[in-house]
Amino acid sequence: MRIEAFGVEIWMNRHENHCRYNLAETCVESLTVAELLSLAGRSNSVLDDLLPMKLTYGAIEGSARLREAIAGLYENRSAGEVLVAHGAIGANALVYAALVEPGDRVVSIVPTYQQHVSIPESLGAEVLTLPLRAEDGYAPDLDALRRLAGDKAKLIVFANPNNPTGALMDRVALEEVVRIAEGCGAWVLADEVYRGLDQQGEGSTISVADLYDKGISTGSMSKAFSLAGLRLGWIAARRDLLEAVSIHRDYNTISVGMIDDLLAAIALESRDAVLARNRSIVRENLEVLDAWVVGEPSISWVKPRSGTTALLRYTHEMDSEEFCTRLLEETGVLFTPGSALGAEGTVRIGYANNPRILREGLTAASGFLAWLEKQGAA
Secondary structure: OOOOOOHHHHHHHHHOOOOOEEOOOOOOOOOOHHHHHHHHOOOOOHHHHHOOOOOOOOOOOOOHHHHHHHHOOOOOOOHHHEEEEOHHHHHHHHHHHHHOOOOOEEEEEEOOOOHHHHHHHHOOOEEEEEEOOHHHOOOOOHHHHHHHHOOOEEEEEEEOOOOOOOOOOOHHHHHHHHHHHHHHOOEEEEEOOOOOOOOOOOOOOOOHHHOOOOEEEEEEOOOOOOOHHHOOEEEEOOHHHHHHHHHHHHHHOOOOOHHHHHHHHHHHHOHHHHHHHHHHHHHHHHHHHHHHHHOOOOEEEOOOOOOOEEEEEEOOOOOHHHHHHHHHHHHOEEOEEHHHHOOOOEEEEEOOOOHHHHHHHHHHHHHHHHHHHHHHHO
16 A cells, blocks of 8 residues: 655654654643642542553453543534544544545645545545635635535545644534535534634534534544653544444554543543633734734734634745745744645744743744845845
C-alpha cells in the first residue's frame, strides 16, 4: 500500500522538541496526573483503583466504565455504540479500513487532518475535495458539497471544529450535511477531537453521531481533554459499523492500556471541570491572539469559532516552509507551514498552550515580522 507522507507529523517530529516557543502545539495545555486527579477530586483515592489492578489486556473494546463515560458526551449514543481505539488517529484509520473499498467515492472537506484524504486515496477510493475559503469564513459551500456527493458518495468526511482554521459547523449546517448524505445513502464521518472548545455558549456543538443514523464521531483525550499522553480515542456509531470496525481492530489494536483506560474514565467522569478549565484557556488566549493579529499589518485571518488552531495568512513573498524555518531559526518560535496542510501562503498557529508561552512567542514573532518588513523596504 502506497500512502503520501504525513506533512504535519513530519514537520512536528522534526522540530517540536527543539523550539523555545511551541506555537504549533494543538492540544490544550497538558494536564499533569496530579492536576487531573485534583480536578476530579480523586487525589487521595485513585490508588484504591490502581494498586489492585492486574495488568492484563483488560476489556478488549474498552472498559464498561470508560465507554459509559464516553457515551455521556453524546445525546443519543449508548455505551454499546462506543469502541475505544489508540487515539483518534487510530479510530479514523479503523473507520476507513472498515468502510472504504477501491472505487468508492469519498468527499473530504479541506483543509483538514491529512488522514482524511491520504488514507482513502491509499485504499483506492475516488477522493473528491471541497476547499474551504477564507472569503466564506471557512464555512463549506453546501451546494458544492451536494454536487460532489452526487448519487454515489460512500462517505462524507470533515473535522468539526475544523483543523486548521478553527471554523465550526453548527447544528443547522450539520443538519444540511445529513440531508445531503441521506440523499445518496452516504455515511458521514466527523473527526470531533476539538469538540467541547467552542468560543461561545455552552462550548459544545452537537455531534453528527446524534443527528444521523449513519453518522460516525471520532474523538480523543488529546485535544479538548489535555491528555494526549494517554493515546486514547474512540468511535461512536451504530453497532453494525462498530462490528465491521472490530474485525480490523483485532489485527492492530487488541486493547488500550488499562491505566490509560482508568485515567481517561476519571477525566470524562469529571468532564465539566476539565472542560471548564480548558475553555477558559482557549477563550482567554484567543483574545490575546486576536489583539496580536490586529496589530500586525502583514497578518490576516478568519477568527476561529472553536478548537485550538487558527490559520494565518501573511503577505511576505516566501513559501510557508521557508517562513516557518526562518522564524524558528531566528526566534525559537514554531508555527506549522500551510504547505503541510495543503494551504500554501498561510501558517497554522496553536493558541491553547501556556498563556506565558503564547504571549512571549507572539512578541518574538512580531520582532521577526518587523525585520522582514525592513528587509522588504530595503
